[in-house]
Structure formats: C-alpha cells, structure tokens
Amino acid sequence: MKFWIRGWKGKIVSLEDFPATYNVFETNIPLIVHVSDPNADPNEIAHLRKYGFGTVVIIPLIVKGQAIGILEFENGPEERHYSAEEINLATTLANQVAIALENAKLFEELEESYLQTVLSLARAMDTRDTYTADHSQRLAVWAEALAYRMNCTPEQVRAIHWAALLHDIGKIGVPDEILRKPGPLTDLEWAIMKKHPEDGVEIIAPVKRLKDVAPIIRAHQEKFNGQGYPNGLRGEQIPLGARILAVVDSYSAMTDDRVYRKAKSHQGAIDELKMLAGEQYDPVVVEKFIEIIEESPSPRAL
Known part of the structure; x- marks a missing residue:
C-alpha cells in the first residue's frame, strides 16, 4: 500500500521517499533524526540539509491504535537533543491533534449522512x-x-x-x-x-x-x-x-x-x-x- 503525506505548505509527497517517517507511521513509535546521524536514512538527511534543519522529531498521530497522520517538529540549523520530558509533551500534543482530527472527520461524516437524508x-x-x-x-x-x-x-x-x-x-x-x-x-x-x-x-x-x-x-x-x-x-x-x-x-x-x-x-x-x-x-x-x-x-x- 502506498501512503502520501501533505506538508504544512501543501506539498504532497510519498512516505516511501522518507523511510524514517514511513517507519514512524507503520510502528507508531516516535523518532528523532539528527543531521549528523551516520545511520539515518539519506533522504531524511537530504531533507534536513535542504531546508536548513539540524534535527527533526517525528511523532505519529494515533487514533484507536492506528496512525492517521504524522506531526514533525523541526528546529534551526543547529542539532538539538530533546529531553524525555519534551518528547512526552510533544507526544501529548500529537495525541490531542489526532483526537481533534478524528472528531472533525466524524462530524463531517455525520453531517454528510444527514445531508444525504x-x-x-x-x-x-x-x-x-x-x-x-x-x-x-x-x-x-x-x-x-x-x-x-x-x-x-x-x-x-x-x-x-x-x-x-x-x-x-x-x-x-x-x-x-x-x-x-x-x-x-x-x-x-x-x-x-x-x-x-x-x-x-x-x-x-x-x-x-x-x-x-x-x-x-x-x-x-x-x-x-x-x-x-x-x-x-x-x-x-x-x-x-x-x-x-x-x-x-x-x-x-x-x-x-x-x-x-x-x-x-x-x-x-x-x-x-x-x-x-x-x-x-x-x-x-x-x-x-x-x-x-x-x-x-x-x-x-x-
């Protein structure tokens, strides 16, 4: 199955082009990638360098055990090592975003059902x-x-x-x-x-x-x-x-x-x-x- 993701500027890309992001989407486990990490996927590193980011935090948006999207935090050109507390806070935010998106989807489906009626x-x-x-x-x-x-x-x-x-x-x-x-x-x-x-x-x-x-x-x-x-x-x-x-x-x-x-x-x-x-x-x-x-x-x- 092929997955696609839309960036904050509206550009749509295949998750297969960003294996680290795809891995988070598949495993539901957050991931941190640093630009200097020798074991990181080259596409992820190229992405960071292209836009001048030192570190990216990739967190899944999970609803009922299934990832429905991805939330990424990218900082400036310097690498940043986030604390466990910061990652927990970001995960909590991602969970709230996921719930809001799911509620919006359910409301839209309910409204569409009512409209058809x-x-x-x-x-x-x-x-x-x-x-x-x-x-x-x-x-x-x-x-x-x-x-x-x-x-x-x-x-x-x-x-x-x-x-x-x-x-x-x-x-x-x-x-x-x-x-x-x-x-x-x-x-x-x-x-x-x-x-x-x-x-x-x-x-x-x-x-x-x-x-x-x-x-x-x-x-x-x-x-x-x-x-x-x-x-x-x-x-x-x-x-x-x-x-x-x-x-x-x-x-x-x-x-x-x-x-x-x-x-x-x-x-x-x-x-x-x-x-x-x-x-x-x-x-x-x-x-x-x-x-x-x-x-x-x-x-x-x-």
Whole structure:
C-alpha cells in the first residue's frame, strides 16, 4: 500500500521517499533524526540539509491504535537533543491533534449522512407534491444557469443550486390532503402551507455547509411587490437566489400537470411570467430567464 503525506505548505509527497517517517507511521513509535546521524536514512538527511534543519522529531498521530497522520517538529540549523520530558509533551500534543482530527472527520461524516437524508426527503417530496420526480433536479439546472447568466459568484451559484434541490423540504410536514387538494385552500390550510419555508430552514440547519442556502429557502415564496410570505419582503430585500428560484419554480409549476389543472404550454408560461414581472417576480430575473430558456433547444432541459 502506498501512503502520501501533505506538508504544512501543501506539498504532497510519498512516505516511501522518507523511510524514517514511513517507519514512524507503520510502528507508531516516535523518532528523532539528527543531521549528523551516520545511520539515518539519506533522504531524511537530504531533507534536513535542504531546508536548513539540524534535527527533526517525528511523532505519529494515533487514533484507536492506528496512525492517521504524522506531526514533525523541526528546529534551526543547529542539532538539538530533546529531553524525555519534551518528547512526552510533544507526544501529548500529537495525541490531542489526532483526537481533534478524528472528531472533525466524524462530524463531517455525520453531517454528510444527514445531508444525504435531507436529499432523500427532498426527492420524496417531489413525488408527493408533483407528478414529476425530477422537479427539484430540473429546478437546480435552471437556477444554476440563471445564476451564472446574472453574474453570480461561484459561492452564490452553489448556494442557489442547493436551494433549488431543497427549497420545498419543509413541505414534509404538510399533510397530503393539503398538498394534493384540488380546490382552494382554507385559511387554516394556508397557515399550515405558509410554514414550509421556515420549516425547511430548520431541517437544513444542522448542515453547516448549507448556511448560505437557508436565506434562499426562507425567502423563496416572497413576492417582488411584498405580498409573499413568510416576511413580506419586497424588491431587493429578497435575496437574489430566492428571486431566481421564484421564477424557475413558477415556470416549472406552470408547465407541469397538477391535481387541480392541466399544464400550460411553454409560451403560456412565458407570457404569465412577463405579465407578473415587477409584481410577483423580479423583472430582470424574468428577462434573463427567458433569454436562457429561449436559447435552449428544449425548454424542459437546458
């Protein structure tokens, strides 16, 4: 098996090029190498001389009996003979670093597992709320293309992409009889439905990498004239990502069959977006969306 290690400047090298370091990684036993040591590996000595170090202390980062990394202490050009107390202190520090790295890895794995669960819920919502299982994926493609057209930064594009995938995750708590109701909703039913943006934000809150996604999900039902929910934001008070999502989500909804109506044609949906631009939708976003969707050979897929 071949092992690689990343230095503090980011350079990646093979441990096989540094047998002393590899030996520490394999045996879990700390090692001290002096530049004058005649028995030391030539590659280690060459490394010390190249960077002007007299001594290197190599300590394994151990978790559950297995080395997960290496911590090296290198001093100036003069050799230094470390005391047993200093080596013990360095080993204690290495153990703390190893535990911190393992905890970070476990947290990342837990967060990834939770994120995959949330994505599964979002896909399940597509089948509950629409007749097309690819609703959110299609929105993500459109929203990302529109975000690039509007000169969003890569970070903004990423947040908008994730918001498109997860925008309706809060509807997991809305009963089917409300989601699929063929007629108008009652006031009580609307009150339940209007909670889904905030509920969605709560669901994704444990995933730190989705921090920038939350404001988009919270505001994706806001309207440009301030008549939306949950906070009645208007104009540019609404995050750009939410204004983008409102347009692509509405186009998708209009061109999909629903329980209570047949789908509009592509042109019918475009006409409605134009009619409601400046009222329900950001007119600039509508204009840019029409540009990119008219450029596409198939309006259903960019």
